[in-house]
Amino acid sequence: MLKALFADSSPDGAHQGWPRVPVDADVWRAIGEALREGKLDLLGLWGDLGAVQCVLYEPATRQIASASLDARSGKVPSLAPFHAPASRLERAASDLFGLEFTGLPDRRPWLDHGRWPVQHPLAESSRPGAILPPYQFLQAEGPSLHQIPVGPVHAGIIEPGHFRFTASGETVVRLEERLGYTHKGIERLLCGKSIDAAARLAARVSGDSTVAYSLVFARAVEAALGSRPPPRALWLRAVMAELERIANHLGDVGAICNDAAFSMMHAECGILREQTLRACASAFGHRLMMDLIVPGGVAADLEPAGVAAILALTEGLRGQFPELVELYENTASLQDRTVGTGIVSGALAAQFAAPGVVGRASGRAFDARLSVPYAPYDAAPLQLAARSEGDVDARVWVRIQEIQHSIGWLERALASLPDGPVREIVRAVPTSSVEGAALVEGFRGDVLGYVRLGVGRRIERCHLRDPSWLLWPLLEAAIEGNIVADFPLCNKSFNCSYSGHDL
Amino acid sequence: MSYSDWLIQLAQTALVLGTAPLLSGVTRKIRARLLRRQGASVLQPYRDLLKLIRKEAVVAGNASWLFRAAPYLIFATTWVAAALVPTFASGLPLGAVADIIVIVALLGTARFLLALAGLDVGTSFGGLGSSREMLFASLAEPAMLMAVFTLSLFAGSTQLSSISAYMLGPGAGVNISLALALVALIIVSIGENARIPVDNPATHLELTMIHEAMILEYSGRHLAVLEAAAAVKLLLYLSLIACVFTPWGTAVAGAGALAYAAGLLAWAVKLALLAFLLVLFETAIAKMRVFRVPEFLGIALMLGLLGTILLFVSKVSR
Numbered sequence: 073m074l075k076a077l078f079a080d081s082s083p084d085g086a087h088q089g090w091p092r093v094p095v096d097a098d099v100w101r102a103i104g105e106a107l108r109e110g111k112l113d114l115l116g117l118w119g120d121l122g123a124v125q126c127v128l129y130e131p132a133t134r135q136i137a138s139a140s141l142d143a144r145s146g147k148v149p150s151l152a153p154f155h156a157p158a159s160r161l162e163r164a165a166s167d168l169f170g171l172e173f174t175g176l177p178d179r180r181p182w183l184d185h186g187r188w189p190v191q192h193p194l195a196e197s198s199r200p201g202a203i204l205p206p207y208q209f210l211q212a213e214g215p216s217l218h219q220i221p222v223g224p225v226h227a228g229i230i231e232p233g234h235f236r237f238t239a240s241g242e243t244v245v246r247l248e249e250r251l252g253y254t255h256k257g258i259e260r261l262l263c264g265k266s267i268d269a270a271a272r273l274a275a276r277v278s279g280d281s282t283v284a285y286s287l288v289f290a291r292a293v294e295a296a297l298g299s300r301p302p303p304r305a306l307w308l309r310a311v312m313a314e315l316e317r318i319a320n321h322l323g324d325v326g327a328i329c330n331d332a333a334f335s336m337m338h339a340e341c342g343i344l345r346e347q348t349l350r351a352c353a354s355a356f357g358h359r360l361m362m363d364l365i366v367p368g369g370v371a372a373d374l375e376p377a378g379v380a381a382i383l384a385l386t387e388g389l390r391g392q393f394p395e396l397v398e399l400y401e402n403t404a405s406l407q408d409r410t411v412g413t414g415i416v417s418g419a420l421a422a423q424f425a426a427p428g429v430v431g432r433a434s435g436r437a438f439d440a441r442l443s444v445p446y447a448p449y450d451a452a453p454l455q456l457a458a459r460s461e462g463d464v465d466a467r468v469w470v471r472i473q474e475i476q477h478s479i480g481w482l483e484r485a486l487a488s489l490p491d492g493p494v495r496e497i498v499r500a501v502p503t504s505s506v507e508g509a510a511l512v513e514g515f516r517g518d519v520l521g522y523v524r525l526g527v528g529r530r531i532e533r534c535h536l537r538d539p540s541w542l543l544w545p546l547l548e549a550a551i552e553g554n555i556v557a558d559f560p561l562c563n564k565s566f567n568c569s570y571s572g573h574d575l
Numbered sequence: 576m577s578y579s580d581w582l583i584q585l586a587q588t589a590l591v592l593g594t595a596p597l598l599s600g601v602t603r604k605i606r607a608r609l610l611r612r613q614g615a616s617v618l619q620p621y622r623d624l625l626k627l628i629r630k631e632a633v634v635a636g637n638a639s640w641l642f643r644a645a646p647y648l649i650f651a652t653t654w655v656a657a658a659l660v661p662t663f664a665s666g667l668p669l670g671a672v673a674d675i676i677v678i679v680a681l682l683g684t685a686r687f688l689l690a691l692a693g694l695d696v697g698t699s700f701g702g703l704g705s706s707r708e709m710l711f712a713s714l715a716e717p718a719m720l721m722a723v724f725t726l727s728l729f730a731g732s733t734q735l736s737s738i739s740a741y742m743l744g745p746g747a748g749v750n751i752s753l754a755l756a757l758v759a760l761i762i763v764s765i766g767e768n769a770r771i772p773v774d775n776p777a778t779h780l781e782l783t784m785i786h787e788a789m790i791l792e793y794s795g796r797h798l799a800v801l802e803a804a805a806a807v808k809l810l811l812y813l814s815l816i817a818c819v820f821t822p823w824g825t826a827v828a829g830a831g832a833l834a835y836a837a838g839l840l841a842w843a844v845k846l847a848l849l850a851f852l853l854v855l856f857e858t859a860i861a862k863m864r865v866f867r868v869p870e871f872l873g874i875a876l877m878l879g880l881l882g883t884i885l886l887f888v889s890k891v892s893r
Contacts (some may be wrong), residue, residue: 220699220782227791228779242865331783333775333862339610405772406861556703557865560780 073111074130074137077102084140089295089509092125092138097149100141103128104154113425113438114157115511116520116537119165121196124148125535126158127509127520129425129444136444138509138522143171150176157424157542168194168259180207183252183574193260212238212246220556224253231570235559242555247548254574262534267293267367267498270531274521275363277536278572283309283316284514285536286365288521291446292534293367296508296525297500303490305369306447311485312352312361312370313512314478315382318389319348320515321471321478324567328468329400331560332409340396344389351385354378369495379486386479393479397472410465414550414562417462424546427517427539430566433470434462440513452488454481464565505532516540516569538572580828583835584667588658591814595657595806596620598813598850605854620806624799632795635696645692646793646800649685653804656681657811661818663838665736666828674733675723678815679716682767685804686712693789700781704788707865711766711773711785714872719763721879725756726819728886735815739822752889755882757820762875764812766868769805771857773868776805783862810846813853817845 077099083091095103103126106112115136117126122144129136141148150173151158162173163182170192184191186204217238224232234250258277262270274289275282287309294301301309326341349359355378356364364371400406416426421434431438439456441449457473459466507524517539526532547566551559600617607614634643656678659669686708693705727733729752730741766773769786778784781791790801818825824841826834863871 218699218702220703222781226779227781227784329861331780333771333778334860335610335777336858339612343611403859403861405863408867409861409864555865557783559782 073106074128074133074135077106078137078139083137084507086505087138087507087509088298089292090136090138092140092507092509095139095141097141100139100149100151101154103139104149104151107151107155107158110422113422114151114155114161115425115518116522116535116541117151117158117161117165118522118535118537119143119169119171119194120524120533121169121194124165124171125522126151127511127522129438131438131443134443136511143169146170147172147174149174152176152178155423157545160545161541168192170195170198183255185252188255193257194263207250209236209248209250210246214240214245216240217245224250233570237556237559239556242557244551244554244556244559247551247559249544249548251544251570252574254571256571256575258575259533259535262531265531267525267529267531270523270534271366272363274534274536275365277575278538278569279360279362280320281316281514281516281519281538281569281572282360282362283312283365284512284519285521286363287313288510288512288514288519288536289523289534290365290367291510291512292508292521292523293525294498294508295510296506296523297367297498297502297529299368299496299498299500301369302493302496303448304373304492305494305496307485307489308370308374308494309365310448311374311382311482311489312356312364313514314482314485315348315352315355316361317515318475318478318482319345319352321475322348324564325396325400325468325471325475327567328410328464328561328564329406331564332406334403334406337396337400337406340392340399344392344396347385347388351381354381366495368498369493371495373494374489379489382482382486386483389475389479393475400468400472407465409558409561410468410565411463413464413558414554414565415462416546416550418460420546420549421462424542426546427542428513428515429467429470429474429517430543430546431517432457433459433466435460438518440511440518444511446510446512448485452481452485454478464561467565501529502527514539516567516572517543536572536575538569538575540568540570540573543568544573577829580666580668583664583828584658584669587662587664587667588654588669590662591657591660591807591810592654592803595803595810596624598810598846599806601847602809602850602854605851606858609854609858620802624803627794627799627802628796630795632793632797634794634797635698635792638696638792642692642695642792643797645688645695646797646804649688649692650800650804650807652681652685652688653807653811656685657807657814659735660811660814661735661739661825662814663842664826664828664830664835665739665818665822667736670734670736675727675735675738676720676733678735678811679719679723682808682811683712683716685808689789689801692793696792698792700784700788700791703782704785704791707785708789711868711872714869714876715763715766718759718872718875718879719767721876721883722756722759722763725752725879725882725886728883729753735818739818739825740827742819742822752882752886753820755878755885757816759875759879759882760816760819762872762878764816765853765856766872766875768809768812770853772860772863773871775862783865813846813849814842817842817849821845 078093081093083093113129115127125140127138153175167184188201190198192198220237222235224234232253236248238246275286277285322341322345326338329337353359416434418435421431421436457470509522512519520537522535524532599620604614604617690705693701730738774785826838
């Protein structure tokens with residue numbers, strides 16, 4: 073399908089990582105058709121100066137490619153009428169660049185709440201901020217429906233987001249999210265930064281995925297500059313990524329159970345998560361491993377003592393984690409809450425290219441480590457964790473499986489770590505703009521990164537797409553028909569990032 | 576009735592209020608230890624109350640007089656109800672003028688006021704909490720009454736002191752109706768005190784709240800009074816179960832200082848034990864889906880009913 077679409081165009085030579093094909097409006101619409109037919113997955117869509125770009129993945133051939141469309145006129149045909157998942161991405165691009173997507177059914181601003189000092193902050197000429205009309209939530213009609221507004225300030229200490237429930241008694245008829253409260257302007261901050269400064273910013277897009285973000289940024293920069301980090305660095309990066317995954321999945325499994333008021337699981341998982349973070353601290357010098365993955369390699373080598381700390385951790389997890397899995401399985405009152413709650417249908421998961429755990433719990437066999445393999449996973453593949461039920465229980469089980477797979481993978485990887493340097497200073501100095509793109513599997517799902525470097529190796533444009541962009545809309549679908557009181561449970565089983573989404 | 580009886584009654588009334596936060600603190604401490612946490616001091620609820628009383632009470636602009644008055648009324652009714660339950664001594668003056676049905680009625684009044692207060696400000700969470708509370712109350716209250724009827728049929732009286740005395744006497748033994756009433760009473764206690772699996776007193780998730788949702792708009796002294804009322808209510812239910820089903824050691828009015836001291840000790844031990852069992856149960860179970868709670872409370876109602884019917888049948892056939 074990708075081949076046929078791009079038969080008449082040739083890829084741009086400046087773009088590395090995977091091909092980027094400049095297309096015209098007709099091909100852009102043809103892409104929309106292919107998305108509608110489900111032959112392609114939309115992995116991301118973002119604006120640029122005078123252009124829009126989207127990343128497409130073809131599940132049948134496991135090929136990935138970008139398409140870019142000239143938008144110097146300020147108008148581009150919208151993909152949203154063909155493919156609903158494009159809607160929020162286009163609304164965000166419209167907010168940031170002032171692009172007009174013709175045919176976009178939903179024209180409400182998304183990230184811009186009318187509180188920014190400027191409008192269209194990433195456009196060539198931004199306008200002073202304007203007060204926007206009040207946000208109109210979508211209507212639901214019927215007898216005795218009532219609305220429940222929740223957030224953006226919540227009773228607990230969590231990130232801000234507004235949820236507008238329309239309920240019939242306790243049953244949710246419609247949920248609409250309003251996000252963008254933690255917009256920090258990271259993409260604008262990235263513009264003009266040096267690679268090192270940008271790497272630090274990229275690591276802070278979403279703190280719990282700092283390894284994934286550092287990795288995707290580093291890989292995109294390396295692709296753009298044609299640099300190859302030493303083999304040992306590649307393995308150490310993956311070790312960090314798997315440790316991050318284990319720590320976060322442990323936290324999630326506990327937190328999901330805690331939202332069903334089963335706090336014993338939360339306490340026990342919390343202990344294991346803490347052990348993982350401490351092992352990370354003693355192995356790499358930072359509990360979350362922030363700023364350790366840098367373009368060119370890694371900033372800290374793993375000493376034998378660090379290897380021992382991680383192996384002690386995996387051994388401990390092997391002993392204790394199965395007991396918790398058994399506890400989860402044998403607690404009927406907990407199963408009663410998770411089984412059959414918040415179902416995401418396989419069709420919807422496929423349409424939205426549901427990243428990570430949510431996709432794999434609904435039968436979407438996609439894991440960036442396997443589907444778009446990168447070193448070292450191409451040489452040491454992992455097993456795909458998969459379920460098809462699509463409920464909260466399935467998402468818990470995918471996490472449990474992934475923890476187990478990652479433990480096994482870590483042990484194998486540490487036994488065969490290659491020797492050698494861990495960092496190669498990237499010396500290439502481009503004479504014109506170069507671009508790179510990468511896809512990395514974080515604990516939430518695939519994180520997409522795109523970098524364009526200009527002369528002097530300054531960032532011209534960097535876009536980091538959090539998996540939450542594609543997960544948040546699915547949460548709206550998952551809760552439909554469930555009861556209001558089950559929303560926290562569904563929400564926690566998705567565990568979408570606000571920070572990564574609002575950027 | 577002598578003056579000393581009234582003194583003891585007064586002491587007991589003060590005691591339930593004075594020790595209720597301690598009971599909350601103890602349950603939280605036990606829970607923390609079961610979850611492998613250190614936990615806050617058992618005195619923490621007192622500090623929390625003190626902190627809340629000192630804080631400014633923020634009241635919504637559209638709150639009516641009801642919103643301000645409700646906390647005190649709820650507190651007063653709950654406290655009076657708690658004072659009617661024999662703790663360390665039975666046969667006290669107040670118990671003679673008000674029976675267990677009055678206790679149920681007082682608690683019902685408190686609940687009604689709380690639900691009204693939840694609705695008063697017009698926030699969605701208050702309404703959500705009130706509607707859930709009323710849904711559960713429509714089953715919990717009759718269940719409580721059925722259990723009470725079983726007990727009073729047994730003892731031939733609705734006075735708690737008489738029931739307690741009957742239980743100590745030779746007439747009572749292991750009886751199926753009694754067991755059914757006990758289970759019904761335990762289920763009602765769990766539901767009424769917003770414990771897991773019905774409600775989670777420690778949750779921060781607005782959408783799952785029941786009791787907490789109704790008091791979400793309260794702050795400062797209003798919240799302090801409501802928190803104190805909730806603590807007193809837990810003490811009331813545990814004391815009630817202890818008084819009826821484990822009446823041993825309770826002093827009888829006018830028995831003398833030594834008997835009172837022994838009664839006090841017995842009461843403390845019983846309460847600690849019940850609190851431990853409650854927390855143990857809570858730790859081992861997840862919260863129910865909201866729509867399953869009526870089934871759970873329905874069980875209590877059915878058990879209470881069954882207890883009463885069985886009692887009738889056995890009396891008739893005897």
